[in-house]
Structures are given as structure tokens and as C-alpha cells.
Amino acid sequence: MDNASTLNKGQQVRRAANPLQAEGKPPMSNEHPYPEKTVGAPFVDDPKMRMRDVDVFYGDKQAIHGVSLDIGKNEVVALIGPSGCGKSTFLRSLNRMNDTIDICRVSGSLHLEEQDLYDPKMDVVELRARVGMVFQKPNPFPKSIYDNVAYGPRLHGLANKKYDLDEIVETSLRKAGLWEEVKDRLHQPGTGLSGGQQQRLCIARTIAVSPEVVLMDEPCSALDPIATAKIEELIAELSESYTIAIVTHSMQQAARVSQRTAYFHLGHLVEMNDTDTVFTKPQHSLTEAYITGRFG
Numbered sequence: 414m415d416n417a418s419t420l421n422k423g424q425q426v427r428r429a430a431n432p433l434q435a436e437g438k439p440p441m442s443n444e445h446p447y448p449e450k451t452v453g454a455p456f457v458d459d460p461k462m463r464m465r466d467v468d469v470f471y472g473d474k475q476a477i478h479g480v481s482l483d484i485g486k487n488e489v490v491a492l493i494g495p496s497g498c499g500k501s502t503f504l505r506s507l508n509r510m511n512d513t514i515d516i517c518r519v520s521g522s523l524h525l526e527e528q529d530l531y532d533p534k535m536d537v538v539e540l541r542a543r544v545g546m547v548f549q550k551p552n553p554f555p556k557s558i559y560d561n562v563a564y565g566p567r568l569h570g571l572a573n574k575k576y577d578l579d580e581i582v583e584t585s586l587r588k589a590g591l592w593e594e595v596k597d598r599l600h601q602p603g604t605g606l607s608g609g610q611q612q613r614l615c616i617a618r619t620i621a622v623s624p625e626v627v628l629m630d631e632p633c634s635a636l637d638p639i640a641t642a643k644i645e646e647l648i649a650e651l652s653e654s655y656t657i658a659i660v661t662h663s664m665q666q667a668a669r670v671s672q673r674t675a676y677f678h679l680g681h682l683v684e685m686n687d688t689d690t691v692f693t694k695p696q697h698s699l700t701e702a703y704i705t706g707r708f709g
């Protein structure tokens with residue numbers, strides 16, 4: 414779906430018959446602006462990740478309010494919404510990155526298949542290998558390209574012999590679409606690569622430990638359009654092997670890469686549905702207002 418068609422369709426959306434909305438009423442009225450339950454279809458059969466009634470607080474301030482959604486196996490789910498609506502906070506709760514923030518507290522039920530993510534016995538290092546993360550700004554370690562990718566497999570004891578490690582490094586770089594560009598300079602610093610290459614290196618580093626889920630927090634926001642297009646192509650390829658959740662500010666990107674989209678507003682999950690439906694027939698006035706550019 415190209416940019417123009419996404420937005421043109423967005424302009425023509427029908428208004429959903431939701432009793433909490435009134436035709437012509439601004440989305441943020443004095444009435445509670447959210448549906449009692451998320452509208453659309455936030456749940457799937459046999460999910461890879463299952464979140465129910467998730468609240469996240471920073472100190473006394475609640476950033477996520479009772480969010481329930483599933484992420485399906487090998488699905489790409491996009492999390493969208495205005496700045497500060499809690500997309501990154503929610504994403505970070507999926508591999509306990511929020512644990513690194515002292516004042517942050519997560520409650521509710523969050524599962525990776527049968528595994529309770531917040532089980533006190535959970536090994537968080539192991540969890541973050543199973544649920545890897547790619548950040549907004551490419552953040553290669555100050556090490557060689559090879560050692561960036563080999564870091565995780567070494568840490569987790571995934572390769573005993575140099576030959577096995579070489580193979581993991583090559584396979585990961587190939588999957589990240591970077592092998593051809595770096596195969597002759599594997600021992601040069603990762604930080605010497607271009608921004609787009611560094612981000613693909615970070616993706617290679619993430620997939621080198623064979624994660625089940627890859628979380629991406631605005632992975633293209635620091636990249637130019639060509640590097641962005643490469644990462645988007647990569648997301649489609651990676652989704653054959655991994656489950657992906659991506660936070661993005663770009664509705665066009667969400668439309669291009671994801672099968673389902675979740676729309677967040679002030680910490681609430683307002684709507685979740687298949688991506689085409691969210692962008693062409695949103696069921697909530699807040700979603701419609703966002704996708705038609707009335708706020709953001």
C-alpha cells in the first residue's frame with residue numbers, strides 16, 4: 414500500500430456506530446473517550462504472546478491502562494499512536510526492559526506461550542534472548558562486526574567451536590541482509606558502518622541468539638528512506654522465522670510491514686485489528702482522527 418492510497422482511504426473512512434462516539438463530536442470530549450473494551454479484534458487463536466489487563470506505572474503515574482492483546486505466531490504487529498501514548502512502554506514490558514527503570518512497575522498477565530514473563534523465577538537474560546529488541550538508534554557495541562554478532566551466542570554458550578560461531582555469524586548477517594556488504598571486513602569496527610548498516614548489524618546481533626520474538630522500537634527513525642526501505646524488506650523476510658512487534662510513528666510504515674495494527678491513545682489500547690481495516694475502516698473515532706491526521 415503506498416502513502417497516497419493509505420491516506421486517501423483514510424479520508425474516506427466510514428464512521429463506526431460506537432455508542433461512545435457521536436457524529437461530529439471531537440474525539441476528546443468530556444465523556445470518557447475510550448470504549449469499555451478495545452474495539453476490533455485484539456485476540457488471535459494460539460498466540461505467541463498473550464497479554465491481559467496490563468498496567469504500567471512510572472512511580473504514581475500510570476502510563477498503560479489495562480491493555481489486553483495477543484501477538485500471533487510469525488505475525489508482524491505494529492503499535493501506533495500519538496507521542497507519549499505508551500507504545501514504547503508497552504513494548505518494553507514484553508521483554509522486561511522496563512525492569513531497568515527503577516520507578517517502573519508492570520502488573521497484569523504477560524505470557525510468551527505458556528511462560529509467565531514476570532514469574533519471579535524467570536531468568537531475564539534468557540528471556541531477552543527469546544524476546545530480542547532492536548532500538549531506535551543503532552547501538553552496535555564498540556567491537557568488530559564479527560564480535561557484535563558473536564557476542565550473544567558466546568554469552569549463551571550457543572557455539573563451542575570457532576567453526577560453529579563463524580557459521581552463526583554468517584547466517585545472522587545473511588538473514589539481516591548485510592553479509593555481502595561486510596564479509597570482507599568482519600574484523601573492522603561495527604561503528605564504522607553507515608547508519609542503515611549499523612541497524613542491520615543490530616538486527617543480526619539480535620537474531621544470532623535465535624529469538625522467538627523480535628521487538629523493534631522505531632527501528633527506522635534515524636535512517637534515510639533507502640535504509641528504511643531495506644529494513645522494511647527485511648522485516649517481511651524475518652517474519653517468516655520470527656514473531657515481530659514494531660513501534661512506529663509512520664502510519665505508512667505500519668501499513669507496509671504489519672498484518673495487524675494496535676492503536677494506543679493516552680495509555681489505552683483503543684483499537685486493534687488487521688492493518689487494512691484499521692487504516693480503511695477504523696471502528697473508533699480516536700483511531701480515525703489519528704489516521705486522518707487530526708492529531709498525532
Ligand SMILES: Nc1ncnc2c1ncn2[C@@H]1O[C@H](COP(=O)(O)OP(=O)(O)OP(=O)(O)O)[C@@H](O)[C@H]1O
Nearest residue numbers: 471476494495496497498499500501502503514662
Ligand atoms: N523513564 C520514564 N520515567 C517516567 N515517565 C516515563 C518514562 N518513560 C516514559 N514515561 C512516560 O510514560 C508515558 C508513555 O511514554 P512512552 O515513551 O511509552 O510513549 P510513546 O508512545 O512510545 O512515545 P513516543 O512516540 O514519543 O516515543 C509518557 O507520559 C512518558 O512521559
